[in-house]
Amino acid sequence: MTSAALADEVEQLKAVALAYEARHFPIPDFVLPPGVRMAVNFTLDFDAMLARRLANEPPMQLAKGEFGGRIGIWRLLEMYEAHDIKVTIFTPGRICELYPEALRRAARAGHEIADHMWEHHVPKDKALEEDHLLKTIAALERVAGRRPVGTRSEHSPALLRRQGFIYNSSTSCTYTPLYQDDENGMNRMVQLPVHFAIDDAMYFSANWAGSKTAAQRLLDPDEVFEMWRSAFWHQYRLGGYLNFMLHPFVSGRASRVDMLERLIVEMKKLPGVWFPTCEDLARHVLARHPA
Numbered sequence: 537m538t539s540a541a542l543a544d545e546v547e548q549l550k551a552v553a554l555a556y557e558a559r560h561f562p563i564p565d566f567v568l569p570p571g572v573r574m575a576v577n578f579t580l581d582f583d584a585m586l587a588r589r590l591a592n593e594p595p596m597q598l599a600k601g602e603f604g605g606r607i608g609i610w611r612l613l614e615m616y617e618a619h620d621i622k623v624t625i626f627t628p629g630r631i632c633e634l635y636p637e638a639l640r641r642a643a644r645a646g647h648e649i650a651d652h653m654w655e656h657h658v659p660k661d662k663a664l665e666e667d668h669l670l671k672t673i674a675a676l677e678r679v680a681g682r683r684p685v686g687t688r689s690e691h692s693p694a695l696l697r698r699q700g701f702i703y704n705s706s707t708s709c710t711y712t713p714l715y716q717d718d719e720n721g722m723n724r725m726v727q728l729p730v731h732f733a734i735d736d737a738m739y740f741s742a743n744w745a746g747s748k749t750a751a752q753r754l755l756d757p758d759e760v761f762e763m764w765r766s767a768f769w770h771q772y773r774l775g776g777y778l779n780f781m782l783h784p785f786v787s788g789r790a791s792r793v794d795m796l797e798r799l800i801v802e803m804k805k806l807p808g809v810w811f812p813t814c815e816d817l818a819r820h821v822l823a824r825h826p827a
């Protein structure tokens with residue numbers, strides 16, 4: 537590469553980085569409600585077998601997903617309800633057809649039911665994308681009795697805003713809530729960031745998406761407990777935020793429910809730990825730090 541071409545490439549990279557920066561707005565003086573030192577969102581991505589079916593995975597893998605809908609979700613709901621913690625369940629629209637009872641029960645108990653796309657992907661075609669989102673809203677409203685206001689997806693912000701969504705939870709670009717614009721600098725929305733280090737699928741997935749033996753990740757729950765406990769302590773010392781991304785087909789296994797419960801017991805011993813739904817936190821951000 538000539539030095540002129542290299543300089544050109546550097547300029548292009550700079551432009552991309554600046555454009556990205558110009559549409560992300562961290563909240564440097566982020567303040568939690570009075571008396572709260574740390575907010576912890578527990579989010580359940582209720583994919584069950586859907587993502588695996590779309591990836592054409594074999595029946596044994598589909599059955600793992602099915603476990604999440606038949607058993608995992610119920611175990612997790614019981615555990616969270618025993619600790620009086622409300623969670624956010626990001627639900628593909630099609631899952632409402634498969635497991636309506638679990639979702640109705642969750643909504644009745646005060647958990648938030650939020651969008652996770654119709655079939656776990658966002659179509660490129662705009663009309664089809666809108667069709668998917670509208671079908672998901674209708675399906676979620678049927679089981680939860682109210683329209684969703686949150687999403688974990690890459691749906692277009694303009695479409696989301698038009699349909700009354702107030703937040704997305706799908707970026708890892710920082711560790712506290714922020715605002716994000718679309719690529720035209722419009723349709724600003726609250727983002728509640730997640731991270732793969734606090735995603736159960738990163739630690740407890742065997743044969744995920746046809747991965748090779750060397751890529752298997754079946755960790756001892758105690759090991760994950762230690763990692764997540766230290767992630768929590770780090771944020772607690774700073775005064776901050778954690779958004780745990782869990783999947784009922786992964787974390788619904790008995791030893792992992794037990795590990796989560798031990799983590800919750802430990803968190804609850806400390807003063808100032810708040811367990812809101814994502815909607816509660818997004819509404820706090822909108823009220824305390826208007827866009």
Ligand SMILES: [Zn+2]
Pocket residue numbers: 581583587652656
């Ligand atoms: Zn998912």
